[in-house]
Amino acid sequence: MKKPEKGEIRKPTRTISGITPVAVMLPPRACEHGECVYCPNLNVPQSYTPRSPVVMRASAVNYDSYKQTQARLEAFKAMNHPTDKIEIIVMGGTFLQYSKKFQYEFIKGIYDALNNSKSKSLGEAKKKNERAKHRCVALCLETRPDACVEFIDRMREFGCTRVELGVQIIDDRIYKLVKRGHTVEDVVKATKALKDAGFKVGYHLIPGLPGSNLKKDLRLFKKIFSDEKFKPDQIKLYPCQVMPGSELENLYWNKKYKPYTKKEIEKILIQMLKIVPRYCRVMRVMREIPPEYIVAGTIHIDLRKDIEAELRKKDSKLKEIRYREIGFALREGKEIDCNLRLKITRYMASGGEEYFLEIVNKQDILFGLCRLRVVRGKAVVRELHVYGPALKLGEKGWCRSACPQLRNSGAQHTGLGKWLISEAEKIAKEKCIKKLKVISGVGVREYYKKLGYKLDKGKGGYMVKGL
Ligand code: SF4
Numbered sequence: 001m002k003k004p005e006k007g008e009i010r011k012p013t014r015t016i017s018g019i020t021p022v023a024v025m026l027p028p029r030a031c032e033h034g035e036c037v038y039c040p041n042l043n044v045p046q047s048y049t050p051r052s053p054v055v056m057r058a059s060a061v062n063y064d065s066y067k068q069t070q071a072r073l074e075a076f077k078a079m080n081h082p083t084d085k086i087e088i089i090v091m092g093g094t095f096l097q098y099s100k101k102f103q104y105e106f107i108k109g110i111y112d113a114l115n116n117s118k119s120k121s122l123g124e125a126k127k128k129n130e131r132a133k134h135r136c137v138a139l140c141l142e143t144r145p146d147a148c149v150e151f152i153d154r155m156r157e158f159g160c161t162r163v164e165l166g167v168q169i170i171d172d173r174i175y176k177l178v179k180r181g182h183t184v185e186d187v188v189k190a191t192k193a194l195k196d197a198g199f200k201v202g203y204h205l206i207p208g209l210p211g212s213n214l215k216k217d218l219r220l221f222k223k224i225f226s227d228e229k230f231k232p233d234q235i236k237l238y239p240c241q242v243m244p245g246s247e248l249e250n251l252y253w254n255k256k257y258k259p260y261t262k263k264e265i266e267k268i269l270i271q272m273l274k275i276v277p278r279y280c281r282v283m284r285v286m287r288e289i290p291p292e293y294i295v296a297g298t299i300h301i302d303l304r305k306d307i308e309a310e311l312r313k314k315d316s317k318l319k320e321i322r323y324r325e326i327g328f329a330l331r332e333g334k335e336i337d338c339n340l341r342l343k344i345t346r347y348m349a350s351g352g353e354e355y356f357l358e359i360v361n362k363q364d365i366l367f368g369l370c371r372l373r374v375v376r377g378k379a380v381v382r383e384l385h386v387y388g389p390a391l392k393l394g395e396k397g398w399c400r401s402a403c404p405q406l407r408n409s410g411a412q413h414t415g416l417g418k419w420l421i422s423e424a425e426k427i428a429k430e431k432c433i434k435k436l437k438v439i440s441g442v443g444v445r446e447y448y449k450k451l452g453y454k455l456d457k458g459k460g461g462y463m464v465k466g467l
Contacts (some may be wrong), residue, residue, distance in 0.1 A: 019087045019137055022072040024065050024110055025058035026092035033144075033181030037210065037251070040243035040293070045092030049243070051290040054091060065106045069113035073134060085443065086114060087138040096143050096151045107158045111136065111442075126159055126442045126461075135443025138162060140202075146182035148190040152197050156460045159442040161383075162234075163194050164202035170220050170230065174211040179247075188229045192350035195373060198380040198439035198462065202234035202283065207268050208260040208297075209240050210251065214268055221272050225280070231349040233371065233383070236284040237272065239265045241297030243289070252296050259297035270307055273318050279345060279356040279371070281321035317364070324366040325387045337361045340416075342423060351375065357423055359416050370420035372427060379428040380462075381438040386416045421451060429467045438463045 028045045039047050048055045061067035069088070076083050088110055095103065104122055111125035112118045114134040119125035129136055140162040141155060148165065155163065169175075170184045194201045203224070207217040224230045240259055242252045251257035260268070269285060276282055285304035300306075311318065322328070329336060338361065345356040352375030359367040368386040372379060421438075428436050437456070440448055440463045445455060453463035 019085045020076055020081055020083055021087045021089060022069055022076075023054050023089045023091050024068045024072075024106075025054050025063060026090065026095060026098065026106070027058075027063035029093055029098060031094060032097050033146075034179055035247065036180055037178045037247040038206070038240055038243070039246055041245035042293075048092060049290060049293040051293065052288065058092075065109035066113045069110050073113070083134050085137045086134050087140065087441075088136055089140045089142075091142060093142075094144050094147050095141050096147050096154070103154070103158075107139075111159075114443075122157070129159075129442045130445050132443070135441070137441040137443045139441060140164060142166070142204075144182060145186040145190040148186075149193045152193055153459050155199070156197065156439075156462075159461065160199070161439050161441050162200040162202060164204060164234075164236070165190055165194075165232075167203040167232075168206040169209055169212060169217070170224060171212070171216075174209055177211040178209055188350075191230060191232070195350045195352065195382065196375055196380075197460070198373070198382050198437065200233045200371070200383050200439075202236065203230075203232040204236045204238060207237065207239050207272070208265070210248070210257050214260070214264060217268060218271055222275055225275060225277055228348045229350060231347070231354075232280060234281045234283050235276070237269060237282065238284075238287045239269070239297065241287070241289060242295040243293055244295055249295050262298040262300055262303075265298055266303065266307060269303065270311070273307065273311075273320065273323075274316070276318070276320040277347075278319040278321070278324075278358070279347065279354070283322070321366060321369070324360075324364055326365050326367050327387055329363075329365045334363075334365075336365060337363055340367055342419070344423075344427075355424070355427055357420050359420065368416040368420055370424050372424040374428070374431060374433070377431075377433065379424075379431070379433045379436050381421065381424055381436065384417055384420060384438070386420075417447070418451065425465070425467055434467055436465050436467055438465075 026045055028043065031046055035041065040049065042049055044050050044055050044059070050056070057071060058068050061071065073083050108119065108122045108125050111122070111129050114136055115125060115128045115132045117128065119128060136159060139158065139160045141158070141160050142164045143166070145165050145167065148163065165187065167187050168180065170187060172183050175183060191201055205221070224232070242248050242257070242259055248257055273282065286301045288301055291299040308323065326336070340359050340361055343358045343360050347354050347356070352373050355372040355374070357370040357372065359369070361367070366387055370384045371382040373382055425436055438448055438453060442461070445463060448463040451465070453465045456462045456464045
């Protein structure tokens with residue numbers, strides 16, 4: 001790779017949302033329930049291909065979590081990205097079904113790499129990370145809905161803040177057909193348990209599964225956001241593709257399954273994106289599968305860009321978070337109105353009240369957000385995020401009323417987080433709640449301490465403040 005020029009950042013979109021994402025891949029392991037019909041079997045982590053960049057990087061170091069993390073930090077540094085605020089994403093299978101010992105060692109290896117020193121225990125590694133150069137501000141685990149509820153405490157012990165559930169579709173008949181091995185009820189229970197414990201919840205969804213069709217996919221997608229049992233905070237939309245070694249490949253060659261065409265995918269994705277409410281972020285559209293591993297289905301992984309460009313041309317605005325983030329508006333060279341205001345959306349989800357607090361301007365560009373959940377007389381902040389290109393710890397961003405000339409420094413580090421958290425505290429107080437709990441990445445604890453929060457001595461590792 002050519003060295004970037006002074007001040008130049010290679011692939012700036014990587015850190016455009018305010019954090020530096022580091023993906024760490026698990027070693028290959030067969031899933032306990034058997035195989036979902038669409039899952040490829042290619043001797044690499046299940047559901048991935050040998051040519052996926054993250055798999056190639058991981059297999060080169062024998063899936064060692066320490067070495068993977070270290071290598072990614074070096075790569076980001078070489079591209080001139082800040083590496084202070086790291087989001088860890090553990091990918092590649094149902095992590096919580098690996099042996100318990102392996103899970104603890106894998107996570108400790110990640111913290112050790114961030115700390116650049118090996119600790120004796122996970123607890124010690126987490127403690128060190130609170131003040132480390134590379135702080136873990138968020139940690140994401142992917143899991144199945146039926147391997148989740150019983151592991152809530154353990155996930156907190158790992159410092160996890162976000163969980164992505166392989167939901168795919170909410171239909172028991174299709175779950176049977178694709179040999180998914182869990183039910184819609186598992187999705188409902190996992191979603192509630194995660195939200196109650198303060199986690200941010202993401203769903204992976206697959207339009208075009210066997211047994212579904214465009215009408216059904218759209219109807220069920222609408223239900224995900226209208227039925228309070230679901231309402232995820234984030235989604236990834238991965239239209240079904242036929243991959244080698246999967247049972248779906250046989251169905252396809254025997255003319256028992258046909259994936260959606262590119263046109264059909266475009267159509268349904270546009271319809272879906274228009275439905276996503278303002279509290280949800282569409283993290284990704286289409287899986288990055290190398291074309292040589294696609295037997296049938298679209299190979300067009302850049303569909304999102306085309307769809308969004310098309311929607312922008314028609315001036316049809318999306319409400320979902322990513323589309324409205326300040327970082328993307330800056331990238332497009334938009335004139336930014338710097339008069340910011342607070343907008344609060346209240347909605348019911350999984351038996352609790354959700355308050356979605358946003359700092360936006362007149363153009364509905366999003367500068368920061370906070371998710372407050374109130375359930376059974378208790379309040380928990382599930383997310384606090386200030387958007388804009390990632391800044392280094394201690395580096396000053398623009399002030400609330402800053403002029404557009406300062407725009408390159410983004411919205412981070414300007415007191416917006418403090419503003420959001422104080423509004424969340426106000427709401428909790430109005431409800432006569434005496435204590436506010438915040439789920440926090442290990443590396444954000446110092447920030448909350450400055451706001452008067454203390455580390456709860458219990459297992460969960462929450463930051464807590466008396467109101
Ligand atoms: S649960 Fe995920 S990784 Fe396991 S077989 Fe199904 S799709 Fe593949």
